Amino acid sequence: MTDIEVQPTPPRAKRRLEAPKEPGWLSLAGSAFRTPAGFIAVLVIAVQAIWRGGLVAGGFFTQDDYLMLDRAANEAMDLDHLAASHSGEFSPLGNLIVWATTQAAGIDWGAVTLVVVGLQTAVAVLTWVVLTQILEDRWVRIPLLAVACFTPLTLGTTLLWALATTHLPAVLLLLLGTSALLAHLQADWRPGVRVAAACLVLVMFCSDRALLLPAVSLIAVAAMLRPANLGVRARLVQAVALYGRLWLILLVALVARILLSVNREGSGFGWPSTFSDARYIFEQYFRQGVSGLVGGPWSGEMSSSVLVPSANWPLAVAGLVCILLAVPVVRCLKDPVVAVSAIGLFGYFVLGAGVLLVTQEGLNAMGMVSRFVADVVPAVVLCLALALRRSTVPHEIGHWVRKAPAGIAVGLAIVYLVSAAVTTRAVTPVLQNTDDRDFVEQIRTGLEVDPRIVLLDGPVPEGVMSTWFGNEAKVSTVVGLLPEQPTFDLPSEQLRMVDGTGLLREIQLGTAVSAEAAEDPSCGWPVTSKGLTVPMQGNVAAGDHVMSIGYLTNADTYAQIQAGDTSLRIPIRTGLNTIFVPVKSAFDEVQLTLETMDQTLCVGSITVGVPEPAPLTGG
Numbered sequence: 173m174t175d176i177e178v179q180p181t182p183p184r185a186k187r188r189l190e191a192p193k194e195p196g197w198l199s200l201a202g203s204a205f206r207t208p209a210g211f212i213a214v215l216v217i218a219v220q221a222i223w224r225g226g227l228v229a230g231g232f233f234t235q236d237d238y239l240m241l242d243r244a245a246n247e248a249m250d251l252d253h254l255a256a257s258h259s260g261e262f263s264p265l266g267n268l269i270v271w272a273t274t275q276a277a278g279i280d281w282g283a284v285t286l287v288v289v290g291l292q293t294a295v296a297v298l299t300w301v302v303l304t305q306i307l308e309d310r311w312v313r314i315p316l317l318a319v320a321c322f323t324p325l326t327l328g329t330t331l332l333w334a335l336a337t338t339h340l341p342a343v344l345l346l347l348l349g350t351s352a353l354l355a356h357l358q359a360d361w362r363p364g365v366r367v368a369a370a371c372l373v374l375v376m377f378c379s380d381r382a383l384l385l386p387a388v389s390l391i392a393v394a395a396m397l398r399p400a401n402l403g404v405r406a407r408l409v410q411a412v413a414l415y416g417r418l419w420l421i422l423l424v425a426l427v428a429r430i431l432l433s434v435n436r437e438g439s440g441f442g443w444p445s446t447f448s449d450a451r452y453i454f455e456q457y458f459r460q461g462v463s464g465l466v467g468g469p470w471s472g473e474m475s476s477s478v479l480v481p482s483a484n485w486p487l488a489v490a491g492l493v494c495i496l497l498a499v500p501v502v503r504c505l506k507d508p509v510v511a512v513s514a515i516g517l518f519g520y521f522v523l524g525a526g527v528l529l530v531t532q533e534g535l536n537a538m539g540m541v542s543r544f545v546a547d548v549v550p551a552v553v554l555c556l557a558l559a560l561r562r563s564t565v566p567h568e569i570g571h572w573v574r575k576a577p578a579g580i581a582v583g584l585a586i587v588y589l590v591s592a593a594v595t596t597r598a599v600t601p602v603l604q605n606t607d608d609r610d611f612v613e614q615i616r617t618g619l620e621v622d623p624r625i626v627l628l629d630g631p632v633p634e635g636v637m638s639t640w641f642g643n644e645a646k647v648s649t650v651v652g653l654l655p656e657q658p659t660f661d662l663p664s665e666q667l668r669m670v671d672g673t674g675l676l677r678e679i680q681l682g683t684a685v686s687a688e689a690a691e692d693p694s695c696g697w698p699v700t701s702k703g704l705t706v707p708m709q710g711n712v713a714a715g716d717h718v719m720s721i722g723y724l725t726n727a728d729t730y731a732q733i734q735a736g737d738t739s740l741r742i743p744i745r746t747g748l749n750t751i752f753v754p755v756k757s758a759f760d761e762v763q764l765t766l767e768t769m770d771q772t773l774c775v776g777s778i779t780v781g782v783p784e785p786a787p788l789t790g791g
Contacts, residue, residue, distance in 0.1 A: 197355050197364070201297075204304035212314055212582060217296040219589075220321040225289040227600055228331055232281055232609035236260075236334040238637055238650045240267070244274035245653050255432070259334035261380045262433045266337040279653040281609075284333050291340035292330060296321050298347035299553065305354045306396070306557045311581035313557070318585035320553045322592040324599060325464035328477040329546040331603040339543070342378035342385060343550045345371040350389045350554070353415070357396055369418050373425045380433065381544045384523055386422050388551045391516030395509050395558040404511045450529060456541045457525045461548055463490040466497075467591030474602045478542050479595060500563040501556070513559035520551040607635050612651055614674025619656040625676060626664035627651075628718070628754060628783055633672050663733075663742040667718070667752035669785045677788070679718060679752060681781025685710045687762070695724075695774040699731065703765035712736075712780045714758040722750045722777040731773060734763040735780075744773060755780065 204210055233241065236259040247253050249271050254264035269287070277283030299320045303313040329339035349371030356364025372386040394411035402410070412419055460478065463469040469486035472479045481487065504510045528544045611633065619625055629648045637645035647670050648660045668676040688707045690696040697706050712735075719735065721742075729744045736759030742751055744766075766773050 197352060197361055197367075200305075200355055200359060200361070201301045201351070204301050207309060208578065209309065209311055209313060209581075210300075210304075212578075213300045213317055216314065216317050216321060216585065217293060217300070220296055221289055221293045224292060224321075224330060225285065227327075227596075227604070228288050229282075229285045230600075231285075231331045231604040232606070232612070233279070233284075233333060234605040234608045234635075235637055235641075237332075239641060239644055240270045240334060241274055241279055241653055242644075242649050244271040245278070258338065258379075261338065262429075263338045263377070263379045265341050265374060265378045266334075269337045269341065270333075274653075278655065279651075288330060288333075288336045288340065291336070291344060295340060295343050295347065298344065298351060299550070302347050302351045302354070302554065303557050305351060305358065306392070306554070307561060310560075311577040312560055314581040315584040315588060316553050316557055318588045319465065320549060322467070322589055322596075323464055323549055324467065324479075324592055324595040325460070325542075325549055326546045327596060327599050328542050328603055331600070332477070335543060335546075338379040338382075339546055342375050342382040342547065345375045345378070346382075346385045346388060346550060349375065349386070350392050353389055353393060353418075354396060357393060357414075365415060365418055369421050372418075372422055376422075376425055376429045379543075379547075381524070381527060381547045383426065383429065383527055384520060385547065385551065386426075387520065388516065388554055390419065391512060391520075391555060392558060395512045395516075395561070400507075400509060400562065402508055404508045404515070407508060407512050453529060453541060454525050457528065457545060459487055460542060461521065461545045462494055463487055464545065464595075465549070465552060466490045466493045467588055467595055470591070470594045471598060474599065476542075477599075477603055479599050501559045504559075504563045507562045509562040510559045513555050513561075517552060517555035517559070520555065521548060524548050524551075607633070611636055611674035612654070615647075615651050615658075615670060615676065616654055616656060618668070618674075618676035619654070619658055622666060623656070624664070625666045625668050626659050626662045627676070628667055628669050628679065629660040630669065630716070630783075632670075661754045663740055663751055663753040665745070665749055665751050667754070669783055671785050675788075677785035679783045680786040681718060681720060681779055682784045684779050684781035685712050686780075687778035690775075695772070696777070697764075697775040699764040699766050699773040699775055700771070701766050701769050703763060706762045706764065706775065706778055708760050708762065708778070708780070711760045712755075712758060714756060716783070717755050717780050718783040719753040719755050719762070720750060720777070720779045720781075721753065721775060722748075724748045724774040724776065725771065727768065727771055729766060729768040729771060729773075731767060732763075732765040735759045735761075 205214060240258065243253070243256065244267075249268070253271065254267050255262070256267060258266040258270075273283055273287055296317070300313065300317055303316055307313050326339065329335040349368040352361070352364040352367035352371065354364075355361035356368070368389065372389060375382050375385050390411055393415065394407040397407050397410055397414075456478075463481075463486055468490045469479055469481040471486065472481035474480070501510060501514060505514060524544055524547070528541065615627075627647055629646050631639075632645060632647055632650055636650060639645055648658075651658055652660075667679055669679055671677050686709050687697070688709055692698060697704055714736075721733075723744065724747070725744055726746060728746055731742050731744050733740050733742055733753065735753075735755050736757035738755045738757045738759070740753060742753060744751075762778055764773070764775065
């Protein structure tokens, strides 16, 4: 019998107990879409991207856009560039986005469309994530998302490039900061506070109207605190204490932001000149806000970028709808969560109008009402979502809601979409700036037909760039970045004026002053390398004039011309030609010097006058 030695089994190494990993923000955000409601949200966001994207693609640059494009193309990115006025506001982030887009693509509306659609899609995605953090799996999130995506209040701040670069980044950063803060509050996501601090500070550097947006995050924290029966005052105090360092950072940033705005040139900080101005601004703020939040006002006449109803019924209908929708919130105001949310909603709406009055003056404030109302949308949607966490509907209605919550939510979203579509159809044609596109395309066509053309710089139609921009409202500002690389105000035989439609027109001279008659009828005024002075028949006043020089020579060369303070080098071509020279200074004689030795330039005529577009010829 063989003995078998059994070795003892070696002990197994004990596994180290690993602490469970805390969920990251991306996993929390991703889970918001892994439900039936999340699938519907994806459809809503896709509809917005396609619909609004198509509207943006059909638009074009206008007004402030050209000034910012010109600045972005010709100036380095530095602190002065960041602090420059951005469509009448202080927006370093907006200036940075315009500069980066222009550096990458020039004057290309396709690139603008990609940036705008990308930003608005990111805003829609984050809106759903935050709504899910607040309302969890409730279907009421769907109509709230529809309001955020389709409200006509944000059409102007989406279709207009200068406004899109301030509104969309501000809302994006607000939502990201609020989501990060809620992730820290609910799931103890450690980087949440740091991310929120960075995002909410940047919000204030998007525009003047975004100064109050970070307050929405404070309301969100106060409303989300547990236990649910915690009082209103206790909620606000605990919200401040819980993230005291964050609110202190935001307060310091707000003070610094205000000081930067007040001290910059042309800050616009002030107050309407009369009480009637202030009343008008408040009235328009609430009219536009109430009607736009329910998809109105549906019909009317366009005034600037705002649809103004021709009757009072749209406002009455919108007000009634708002009252009906507010019933679940009002009947539950005794609940501390609902009360805090209502305070935030009402307070932000009112204080937003106050910020408008303080940061803009007179006509500027009146013209910027629609911008400020657009920034109310995310605050209203989030505060309403916070209130709905604890709101209840009357029993009779609640019975039907509980039977088919998904169907009712989707139905409300579709009704809102139709309501917003009616208003959008009325507003969009004005906001797409087709006159700007036609003006620029007409100029491009003319330059493509004859690349030798030099453009005479001058004013542009009021609808393209307003005279409020002063001397910067000119052709070179509007089309200077075209890929055809137009040149301006240089001596040329193909000097052309741009008329009000963008058509390139030949030049004729009005109020003309001609040179004295030459003594030599065979050559006129013979110009050589020794130079010649040609006297004018009268004095030419300083101003925007064009000099027409008719000449004959036998070889290509260059000539120096001196007319008052204007000194230029002009090209001379063989044969009989006429060259047009823009001049601005006063003079009563013209000095001409040929650069080539042993050659004579026979100048037959010199005429100076105010440039006017020559009549169009048929054919």
